Amino acid sequence: MTITPDSPLYQKAFEQYLRKGTLMDVSIKTLLQKAETAASHTTAFYIWHTQGDGKVRPSHAANEGRIFAWDKPPATGNPGEDFGCRCWAEPYHGIAPKPKPEPIPAEPGLDPVYPELLFFPLFRLGRILSAVVRGIRAFSTDTLTPAQARNLNRFDKKLPKDAGEITITEGSNGQRIFRSDVPAKNIPGSYARYEKIVDKAGNTVSYTKTTYGSNGNIVHVKVKFGE
Secondary structure: OOOOOOOHHHHHHHHHHHHHOOOHHHHHHHHHHHHHHHHOOOOOEEEEEOOOOOOOOHHHHOOOOOEEEOOEOOOOOOOOOOOOOOOEEEEEOOOOOOOOOOOOOOOOOOOOOOHHHHOOOHHHHHHHHHHHHHHHHHHHHHOOOHHHHHHHHHHHHHOOOOOOOOEEEEOHHHOEEEEEEEEOOOOOOOEEEEEEEEOOOOOEEEEEEEEEOOOOOEEEEEEOOOO
């Protein structure tokens, strides 16, 4: 099979080279193998399913219940392709779904020694920005009062197993806002957002669970207290 510079496969391989530094020949070979694998499936699309336990990676949990094409997988790859992935695919026989934004995978940390930054390739820039974001989140956690940290621990323990990463933002008068999104298992694109506002003394000011439909509209708001 001849791969020309104007083919979609070549362009995708070039994009991986810019983002991750992967050699073009390696990317093209891998993409061809995935295309052959996709052609061997009985359906063109599948529904992503996880094992539903605490070992599921957040990036894979975000795919739960969503529909993908075998030849156009998400950034995580198809189920079972990523190292140690235990997710599985349910054949989908319905109408092809509309494309949805892909979840952003977590970037690996910076290497201890990186003289190649002198050339400043694009994929290194992404790693630096990711490290900065992690530092900001760590700073937000470190500025919690002991009582707020205990409340955060309770919030974390009571979240569903497939909950995404907890974000912490600063509110008024020293309050802290904890948020975490949980994808719906049966409705692709739908999710529930858990949000708790805690004051300096560690008291819960408000705690809500807001359910969003696949179109982004609010479906239901549940007020949770005493948790």
